[in-house]
Amino acid sequence: MINFQAIKTIYLFEMARMKRTLGQSVASPVISTSLYFVVFGSAIGSRINEVEGVSYASFIVPGLIMLSVLTNSVTNASFGIYLPRFAGTIYEILSAPISYVEILIGYVGAAATKSIIVGTLILATATLFVDLNIQHPFWMLFFLFLTSITFSLLGFIIGVWADNFEKIQIIPLLVITPLAFLGGSFYSIKMLPPLWQKISMANPVVYLISGFRWSFYNTADVSLNVSLIMISLFLIVCLATVRWIFKTGYRFKS
Amino acid sequence: MKNNSIIEIKQLCKTYAGGFKALKSVNLKINKGEIFALLGPNGAGKTTMISIICGISNPSEGQVTVGGHDILSDYKKTRSLIGLVPQELNTDAFESVWNTVCFSRGLFGKKPNPQYIEQLLKDLSLWDKKDNPMMTLSGGMKRRVMIAKALSHEPEVLFLDEPTAGVDVELRKDMWQQVRKLREAGVTIILTTHYIEEAEEMADRVGVINQGELILVEEKDQLMQKMGSKKLTIELSENHQKLPSSLSSFNLELNKNILTYNFDSKKEDSGICSLLEELVKNNIRFNDINTQKSSLEEIFVALVHKQ
Structure with a gap:
């Protein structure tokens, strides 16, 4: 029997943590995104021609949302599971009648929810600066959900792997943010020299942003199918890693 | 006895990744409704054993059942039956007392029950602290x-x-x-401690664990009786070098003016009367007499050292 009560308890506990750190969780991504709009969209963007038939300020909207969703998912989920490990309160979760899958749903579900909220807030903020006309709203939501869940899974893995706060910070800072910046948040991959275009193809974030941007403006760096396959692959890798963690009890149980 | 036991541990072994053997084939049955005290020095394996039963650690070998259910294949059932108060005071510093207690209930899959939690907090004298964040509580309050x-x-x-x-x-x-109140309500209690006083005060049965081996399980009273020899200390008025030969039949030790006599109080004739008579006959005067029962602590130390 599924312990729904426990899933709900973990989920609500994590959401309450977000409420407590409202400034950190919500205000900071909204403010930093607004700054990007001012600097890139208005100041620099006014001197850049349209990209792929879209004004530059509008062009960067999907990339900016992805940038925040990626870092938020990873940070939220990694902190969510790392904090009880760090504080020692994990004993209670391990001794409760909960399966690993239920633990995962609680933590990853809450982290993904937060990211989706942040993504939606940024989208709302963006409408204050630019006119948005979303071509494929269903696909837009689909990408938003899938990305939030996938990267929350990645965050969960990092939170299980990390044994100090530095490791928790280092992945979003040194891996996710650079990948997101180089993944075409602020430019189209097609604007790069051929060699760099090829190198960029190794960056998984390119496919995410490309697919997400396609749902907004119907233009993409890579085809929709390739984007979908790449995200699914990444999701499968994360799920397999989580499965391995649970099977071996890695960093959970001695 | 069999139907009466709530926890059964069979040949439980735990070897940690580094090769350290924390538990070496432990067998134990815990009876329903009893208070069982698990005694042992630091690092004896007490916490390891509890961690395995509660699901925090994996057993290396052996089987444990709680309420007839296996702790691995039927973990949801066994864990629902168990409440654990760990050794370390690990709490969510920012959560209020009320929230953290309700969180625990939810984790165990129980529907919220504010009346029950209210009564619980009142019983534990925590009611006036229910809205305080955990980090503002004293150590004793956190323990509660x-x-x-x-x-x-x-x-x-x-x-x-x-x-x-x-x-x-x-x-x-x-x-x-x-x-004690919990026991009256029918809760089975297993406590680990190295305060012997605690076991002596509360337990129905005592288990002694040392270096991963359960070296003894006994009813506390029987244990105290079986191992509890008594000691009579007589303070003599003056120092003596030697005792008269008529006293040699007694098990005596003499150290200056202190004479100690070890005896078994359960025997019909403890020998105290005849000893005192002999002393008077031999004109050995004394100022004070004192008898002592050996405590669980002494029994424990004796057991652990014998190993």
């Missing part, structure tokens, strides 16, 4: 919250891992009272 968390889902078995470590005397007495 840990107990409230463990009891939040109405468990049938309660593990108390060193419940009174670092707790002042008054609070300790208070907790003993709480534990």
Whole structure:
């Protein structure tokens, strides 16, 4: 029997943590995104021609949302599971009648929810600066959900792997943010020299942003199918890693 | 006896990744409704054993059942029966007492029950602290919250891992009272401690564990009786070098003016009368007489050292 009560308890506990750190969780991504709009969209963007038939300020909207969703998912989920490990309160979760899958749903579900909220807030903020006309709203939501869940899974893995706060910070800072910046948040991959275009193809974030941007403006760096396959692959890798963690009890149980 | 046991541990072994053997084939049955004290020095394997039963650690070998269910294949059932108060005071610093206790109940899959939690907090004298964040509480109060968390889902078995470590005397007495109340309500209690006093005060049965081996399990009273020899100390009026030969039939030790006589109080004739008569006959005068029963602590030290 599924312990729904426990899933709900973990989920609500994590959401309450977000409420407590409202400034950190919500205000900071909204403010930093607004700054990007001012600097890139208005100041620099006014001197850049349209990209792929879209004004530059509008062009960067999907990339900016992805940038925040990626870092938020990873940070939220990694902190969510790392904090009880760090504080020692994990004993209670391990001794409760909960399966690993239920633990995962609680933590990853809450982290993904937060990211989706942040993504939606940024989208709302963006409408204050630019006119948005979303071509494929269903696909837009689909990408938003899938990305939030996938990267929350990645965050969960990092939170299980990390044994100090530095490791928790280092992945979003040194891996996710650079990948997101180089993944075409602020430019189209097609604007790069051929060699760099090829190198960029190794960056998984390119496919995410490309697919997400396609749902907004119907233009993409890579085809929709390739984007979908790449995200699914990444999701499968994360799920397999989580499965391995649970099977071996890695960093959970001695 | 068999139907009466709530926990059965069979040949339980635990070897940690580094090769350290924390438990070496432990067999133990815990009876329903009893208070069982698990005694042992630091690092003896007490916490390891509890961690395995509660699901925090994996067993290397052996089997454990709780309420007839296997702890691995039927973990949801066994864990629902168990409440655990761990040794360390690990809490969510920013959460209020009320929230953290309700969180525990939810984790165990129980529907919220504010009346029950209210009564629980009142019983543990935590009611006026219910809205305080955990980090503002004293160590003793935190310990109470840990107990409230463990009891939040109405468990049938309660593990108390060193419940009174670092707790002042008054609070300790208070907790003993709480534990007795729980037993009256039908909760089985397993407590680990290295305060022998605690086991002596509370336990129905005592298990002694040392270096991963359960070296003894006994009814506390029987244990005290069996191993409890008595000692008579006589303070003589003056120093003596030697005792008269008529006293040689007694098991005596003489150190200057202190004469000690070890005897078994359970025997029909303890020999005290004849000893005193002999002393008077030989004109050995004494100022004071004192008898002592060996405590569980002495029994324990003797057992552990014998190993």
